[in-house]
Structure formats: structure tokens, C-alpha cells
Amino acid sequence: MPKYGMVIDLQKCVGCGACALACKTENNTQDRAKGQTFNWADFIYKAEGKFPNMKFTAMPVLCNHCSDAACVKACPVTPKAMHKHENGMTIHNMERCIGCRQCQRACPYSSEDVDKSKAAYSVISFNDFSDEVHPFYKDKTEVVAGCTASGAEISHKAGDIPPHRTMYKHSDYASVREKGKVEKCMFCEHRVLNGELPYCVVSCPAKARTFGDLSDPNSEPSKLLKKHKAVQLKNNKGELLKPGEKGTRPNVYYIRSFKKA
Amino acid sequence: MLQGKIIDTISNTADAIAIDQSRCLRMRFNKSTCSECIKHCRFNAIRIDEGVDIKRNICSECMLCVSVCPSGCFDVKAMDSYSMIARLKRLSNSVPVPVLGCNARADIKTHEKTACLGFLSEDHIIALSVFLEGRLQINLTGCADCRNGFIVDKLKKRMESIAEKTSLDVFEKINLVEDRLELCYQDISLDRRGFFKAIKNLTFLQAANLFENITPDDNTRSYSAKKVTVRRDLLNRTLRLLPEWNYTQVLDAYYYNFRIDQGCNNCFACVGMCPTGGLKISAKEAGPELTFNSSLCSGCGLCEGFCMNNAILIERGFRGHNPFEFCSVKNRLLCNT
Structure with a gap:
């Protein structure tokens, strides 16, 4: 069984945000709201120093698909809604999720409310109980009364899918999540199972993201990890991109940071 | 495929309890220690570990688990408490005392046959006593030599508990009949039209039961789907009919x-x-x-x-x-x- 992971080359990444846009299109994630980012592929931007001696860093962040995932341990449901697949991916089952947000609390890379806790990012987001997810996919009310139809209505009449919506099928999660449930990056398992790469990897114009089987020494990411000294996003002290990882054994690695580790 | 399923359903009568795993407290929360069903099961037929499972070959179908589960994880297949009460209510027009009994033996005289009466929770008994204007007899004459005979004591205790907590006249309204001589069973007298109507209804009912049984075995709903238990819903409907003093008692x-x-x-x-x-x-x-x-x-x-x-x-x-x-x-x- 493969053990999938990702290697991000920080010297190739320019922080253009194509991966984040690609992810939003592929997985129909919502806009940032109510303290939730809904960005499965996100960034940490950091500006240090004083002009003209400034340093600007862009670090892409995503679910680390940890081998000892804290979110999986925290999930109270049986069988676990947040669970590990044999291929190493941490997958969230939407049917079994009850929306208690224990995974969000347990994850060292997530925050319950990014606005309140001033967190830059959160890899797990929560869909509020009260609001419909992506209402415009379903909303068939006239935009201008007696005059214009909504996108959902036109696409329904034409027998097509609503604009900006990607349809896919997976055994555990749906292309649009439900209210009262959490969501996070699934490594595009629906694509990987079909032999495709995650959409963020495909979309990166600089080829900074490499995705593959970490257990296979001849795979692209394994070769990169051998060649370069790799770090994970946070270490024990919560410092970014320093050696000494938090204990969850993340499977997303960063190589070639401009700053010396 | 449907044919095979129908044959399966008819031959597999032991499968009388539907399980919805998503309701089980221990499935929803791994630290929950709820073991109501296991405590009440006389035959140790219920296992809860990676899922909720009833060992069908051991289960005596006393339906106590259905009546004690706080969140409605179990349900009696092919039985609907609401229509059962409705039919009994209608019966009180044609016979002086309607009789409710189980379908364990053919010679038990009843107007309405259900699975083992262990499923009658306190909420069910209150609902029966309030919805039916007159008296109701529960035929337990066959229980003495049934392996589920222990449910008689359970039902008595439940009735006593209701009488203790409220001033509802459950003992006057509902008789638990263990002695054949006390039974006031009276056949429903039918004219010719009524006879054929009854046959038609019976056929429909059987067909409906059959098709209800063909629903998929896995009853597990989405864990996030909220649903109030049948017991609570019955009591809610009953509550609205109660006079003021009983209303507060039941609420308490x-x-x-x-x-x-x-x-x-x-x-x-x-x-x-x-x-x-x-x-x-x-x-x-x-x-x-x-x-x-x-x-x-x-x-x-x-x-x-x-x-x-x-x-x-x-x-x-x-x-x-x-x-x-x-x-x-x-x-x-x-x-x-």
C-alpha cells in the first residue's frame, strides 16, 4: 500500500496562490466567514524587518495528513468520522460527522476561530449549523423579480451543473459539504484513486509541489527528501519550518527554505 | 433480486429488530458508558464494540432493548406504534374492550397483534391510556409458558411507576390479563360487506408489512440527522391531550x-x-x-x-x-x- 505525502519546494514557490484557487475550484470550498477559512490550501505570509532590509516569505499550508493524527484520536464517533486510509491519507467521513469540532481543537495546525485567535490559517474548517453551504448552488429565486433567473435555475433548466461547481463522487465525502460538519483537505483522494494528482499539484505553475508515495524510495517526493534536508511546518515549540516536529508525524514536507533551518 | 429478497424476508423471521447504529450513545461518543440495552438483555445477545450487534440466534426478541434505549437505536421492524394505537382506538367503536397481544402464538385471542409486548415503555402505556377513551386489555395469558415471560413483571413495574409518579388512571384503563377467565375478548361482528372489507384490509396490511421488511438491512442514518425517539414523540402527542394537573405531573x-x-x-x-x-x-x-x-x-x-x-x-x-x-x-x- 502506498503512503502518500507531499513535498513543497519553497525556493520554487513564489506564493502566487494558484494552488489555493485550484483547490477552491476543485473542492467547491466556501469563502472565509465566521472565523473559518475554508481554505484547504492556504498560505502563511510573513514580512520581517524594516524597509529596505525586508524579507517576505510565503508558505503554502495544507492538511499534513499526519501519521499519528491528533484529529483522528480526538474524534468521538465510532467508527471514526475522521479516519486514516491505508494509503496514509486522513479522510473525513461526512455521514458520521456530528459537528462537535473536537478534531479542530486537537489539530496543532487548526484554530476554532481564526479571527479571535488571530491565527493566520486553519487546516480544518467548520460549516456553521445555521447556514446552508453554498446556497447559490441551490437558490432558484429570481435575481431581479420577473426578469432574471439565478445561476442555479438556468443550470437546472439546461440540465447542467451550477456555475463554479465541480461534481465528483467519493465514498466518504461529497463535492459540497453539509452544514454542521467540519471539512479539510483530502489530498484530492477522488482524483488520486483515478490515477490523477491532487489538483493543487497539477495547477502549480512553478512545479513547487510534488506528490507521491513516500514509502517508495524511487518516487519523486522520496528522491527530493533524500536530496534535500526537509522540515515540517511546525516544531515542538510551535516555530515554523524548524527541525523537531510536534509529534504527529506530518506527511507534508518543506524543502529548500531561503532561511537556514 | 426483489424476489430473492422477498423469500429471504419471509424465511428470516428472526430478524425482528432494526438497529440504527448512528443513534447509539456509545457510537456517537466513545467515552459514553451507556449500557442500558446490555443490562436489560436476559440472554446477553447484544454486543457493542465497533458497532451495535444483536446475535440473532440468541435473541429471544423480548423487545426490552427497544423500550429502554434512551436514544432510539433499536426499533421493532414492521411495526408502527402510531398506527397500532390508531387501530386500537378505532376498534373501541366495534367491541366493548379491545385486546392487545403478541403474535407468538396463534391461539392467543387478540384484536391487534404485535411483536413481544416488552416494547411497551412507560411512554407507550401512558399514550394508550390517554388515546383510548375506554378500557384496554393486554393479553398476557400465553406468557406463563413463553421464554419471554419475564416481561409481565416488567410491564407491571412500569404501570406501577406511572401510577406512582402521576395520578393517571392507568390501572383502570389498562388491564394486564394473565388469567384466561378475566379476558373479555369479543369477536368483531361483521356483516357481509364488512367481512370482505376486512379481508381486503388484511391483504393490504400483509403486503405492506412484507414490503416494509424489504427495506435495506443497514438502517444507519447519517450521524448528524436528528430525530426524536418514537417514545418521546408519543408522549409529546399525549401531553397535549392531558388535563392541567396531569400535564404538570407528566412534565415533572x-x-x-x-x-x-x-x-x-x-x-x-x-x-x-x-x-x-x-x-x-x-x-x-x-x-x-x-x-x-x-x-x-x-x-x-x-x-x-x-x-x-x-x-x-x-x-x-x-x-x-x-x-x-x-x-x-x-x-x-x-x-x-
């Missing part, structure tokens, strides 16, 4: 109060945990707020055990204004302030 004895203390930090995790939908986030001017509806709470206490701040207290006896309404927890039911 069977409904629950939800209280929180200062420890609550509005994380609303309990809303997701609740299997029956008794908790809801309501948008108020001051922001989202936790609200509680007593008529949708079966008192399973899962929220209490789950709350990370130990801020929840569930107690018996409703103290608010309207049990059918989502009330703000902060204003009406708060303790310690």
Missing part, C-alpha cells in the same frame, strides 16, 4: 430540564452531539445562543458527559414555560446565577 416525571453554568463558553459542541435535536443554536441580537427544547430531549445525558467544561446539567422535571418551544438556556433554565 418524564421531561427534562437543561441547565448550564458559567463554565459554558458557547462552543456549541453539544448541539452536534445531541442525537434527538433538543439543542439548537438560535441567532439572537447579541449573537448566537444555545436554546433547548424539552419535547425533543430524551434525557440520554450525552451532552452532559461530552461537555468539555462540565458546564451542563440534565435533570428530570421540566421547569420552563413551554416544553414544545426552543427556549433560551441563558434566561429561563440557567442555574448558579
Whole structure:
């Protein structure tokens, strides 16, 4: 069984945000709201120093698909809604999720409310109980009364899918999540199972993201990890991109940071 | 495929209890220690580990698990408590005393046959005593030599418990008949038209039962789908018919109060945990707020055990204004302030 992971080359990444846009299109994630980012592929931007001696860093962040995932341990449901697949991916089952947000609390890379806790990012987001997810996919009310139809209505009449919506099928999660449930990056398992790469990897114009089987020494990411000294996003002290990882054994690695580790 | 399923269903009569795993408190919360069904099962047929399972070859189908599960994980297949009560109510027009009994033996005289009567919870008995204007006899004459005979004592205890907690006249309305001589069974007299109508109804009923049984074996719903238990719903419907003094008694004895203390930090995790939908986030001017509806709470206490701040207290006896309404927890039911 493969053990999938990702290697991000920080010297190739320019922080253009194509991966984040690609992810939003592929997985129909919502806009940032109510303290939730809904960005499965996100960034940490950091500006240090004083002009003209400034340093600007862009670090892409995503679910680390940890081998000892804290979110999986925290999930109270049986069988676990947040669970590990044999291929190493941490997958969230939407049917079994009850929306208690224990995974969000347990994850060292997530925050319950990014606005309140001033967190830059959160890899797990929560869909509020009260609001419909992506209402415009379903909303068939006239935009201008007696005059214009909504996108959902036109696409329904034409027998097509609503604009900006990607349809896919997976055994555990749906292309649009439900209210009262959490969501996070699934490594595009629906694509990987079909032999495709995650959409963020495909979309990166600089080829900074490499995705593959970490257990296979001849795979692209394994070769990169051998060649370069790799770090994970946070270490024990919560410092970014320093050696000494938090204990969850993340499977997303960063190589070639401009700053010396 | 359908044919095969029908044959399977007819031959496999042992499969009388439907399990919805998503309702089980231990499936929803891994730290829950609820073991009501296991405690009541005389034959140790229920196993709860990676899932809820009844060993069909051991199970005697006494239906006690159905009546004790606080969140409605079990249900009697091909039986609907609502239509059972409705049919008994209609019967009281044609016979002086309707008789309810189980389908274990053919020679038990009843008007309405169900699975083993162990499924009659206190809520069922209250509903029967209120909805039926007249008397109802429960035929337990066959129980003496049935391996599920222990349910007679259970039913008696349940009746006593109702009489103890409320002033409802359950003993006058409902007779548990163990002696054949006490039974006032009277055949429904039918004219020719009525006879053919009865046959037609019977055929429809059988067909309906058959097709109801063909529903998929896996009854597990989405864990986030909230549904109030049948027992609670029956009692809710009964409650509206009760006179004032009984109304308060039943509210005191069977409904629950939800209280929180200062420890609550509005994380609303309990809303997701609740299997029956008794908790809801309501948008108020001051922001989202936790609200509680007593008529949708079966008192399973899962929220209490789950709350990370130990801020929840569930107690018996409703103290608010309207049990059918989502009330703000902060204003009406708060303790310690």
C-alpha cells in the first residue's frame, strides 16, 4: 500500500496562490466567514524587518495528513468520522460527522476561530449549523423579480451543473459539504484513486509541489527528501519550518527554505 | 433480486429488530458508558464494540432493548406504534374492550397483534391510556409458558411507576390479563360487506408489512440527522391531550430540564452531539445562543458527559414555560446565577 505525502519546494514557490484557487475550484470550498477559512490550501505570509532590509516569505499550508493524527484520536464517533486510509491519507467521513469540532481543537495546525485567535490559517474548517453551504448552488429565486433567473435555475433548466461547481463522487465525502460538519483537505483522494494528482499539484505553475508515495524510495517526493534536508511546518515549540516536529508525524514536507533551518 | 429478497424476508423471521447504529450513545461518543440495552438483555445477545450487534440466534426478541434505549437505536421492524394505537382506538367503536397481544402464538385471542409486548415503555402505556377513551386489555395469558415471560413483571413495574409518579388512571384503563377467565375478548361482528372489507384490509396490511421488511438491512442514518425517539414523540402527542394537573405531573416525571453554568463558553459542541435535536443554536441580537427544547430531549445525558467544561446539567422535571418551544438556556433554565 502506498503512503502518500507531499513535498513543497519553497525556493520554487513564489506564493502566487494558484494552488489555493485550484483547490477552491476543485473542492467547491466556501469563502472565509465566521472565523473559518475554508481554505484547504492556504498560505502563511510573513514580512520581517524594516524597509529596505525586508524579507517576505510565503508558505503554502495544507492538511499534513499526519501519521499519528491528533484529529483522528480526538474524534468521538465510532467508527471514526475522521479516519486514516491505508494509503496514509486522513479522510473525513461526512455521514458520521456530528459537528462537535473536537478534531479542530486537537489539530496543532487548526484554530476554532481564526479571527479571535488571530491565527493566520486553519487546516480544518467548520460549516456553521445555521447556514446552508453554498446556497447559490441551490437558490432558484429570481435575481431581479420577473426578469432574471439565478445561476442555479438556468443550470437546472439546461440540465447542467451550477456555475463554479465541480461534481465528483467519493465514498466518504461529497463535492459540497453539509452544514454542521467540519471539512479539510483530502489530498484530492477522488482524483488520486483515478490515477490523477491532487489538483493543487497539477495547477502549480512553478512545479513547487510534488506528490507521491513516500514509502517508495524511487518516487519523486522520496528522491527530493533524500536530496534535500526537509522540515515540517511546525516544531515542538510551535516555530515554523524548524527541525523537531510536534509529534504527529506530518506527511507534508518543506524543502529548500531561503532561511537556514 | 426483489424476489430473492422477498423469500429471504419471509424465511428470516428472526430478524425482528432494526438497529440504527448512528443513534447509539456509545457510537456517537466513545467515552459514553451507556449500557442500558446490555443490562436489560436476559440472554446477553447484544454486543457493542465497533458497532451495535444483536446475535440473532440468541435473541429471544423480548423487545426490552427497544423500550429502554434512551436514544432510539433499536426499533421493532414492521411495526408502527402510531398506527397500532390508531387501530386500537378505532376498534373501541366495534367491541366493548379491545385486546392487545403478541403474535407468538396463534391461539392467543387478540384484536391487534404485535411483536413481544416488552416494547411497551412507560411512554407507550401512558399514550394508550390517554388515546383510548375506554378500557384496554393486554393479553398476557400465553406468557406463563413463553421464554419471554419475564416481561409481565416488567410491564407491571412500569404501570406501577406511572401510577406512582402521576395520578393517571392507568390501572383502570389498562388491564394486564394473565388469567384466561378475566379476558373479555369479543369477536368483531361483521356483516357481509364488512367481512370482505376486512379481508381486503388484511391483504393490504400483509403486503405492506412484507414490503416494509424489504427495506435495506443497514438502517444507519447519517450521524448528524436528528430525530426524536418514537417514545418521546408519543408522549409529546399525549401531553397535549392531558388535563392541567396531569400535564404538570407528566412534565415533572418524564421531561427534562437543561441547565448550564458559567463554565459554558458557547462552543456549541453539544448541539452536534445531541442525537434527538433538543439543542439548537438560535441567532439572537447579541449573537448566537444555545436554546433547548424539552419535547425533543430524551434525557440520554450525552451532552452532559461530552461537555468539555462540565458546564451542563440534565435533570428530570421540566421547569420552563413551554416544553414544545426552543427556549433560551441563558434566561429561563440557567442555574448558579
